[in-house]
Amino acid sequence: MASETDRDPRHHTQKMxxxxxxxxxxxxEDVGKVDDPQFKAMFETSAEVIGGLIKAFHDYETRNESAWRKAS
Incomplete structure (x- = not known):
């Protein structure tokens, strides 16, 4: 059976x-290790996309966006 912590969505969003x-x-970090401009662009773009995911998880936790607020 899942513990209280396992049932708390914030526990999982914080881990992620x-x-x-x-x-x-x-x-x-790896952007600075390779001279290939396409590699740099791909890795920097990937980092930015992941930043968006981090923000989405944070917004879910704090209910900053209307999509994450419970309906009345």
Whole structure:
């Protein structure tokens, strides 16, 4: 049976945000390691997309967007 923590969506959104931030940082670090402009563009774009996911998870947690607010 799932624990209280496992049932709390914030527990999972926080774990995913942490993992996504690590991946985003890794992508940005690697941009500086390779001279290929297309590689740099792909990795920087990927980091930006992941930033959007991090924001979406945060907005869900804080209910900043109307899509994440409970209907009355």
């Amino acid at each position: 945000q942490k993992a996504l931030k690590q991946l985003q940082g890794h992508l940005r």
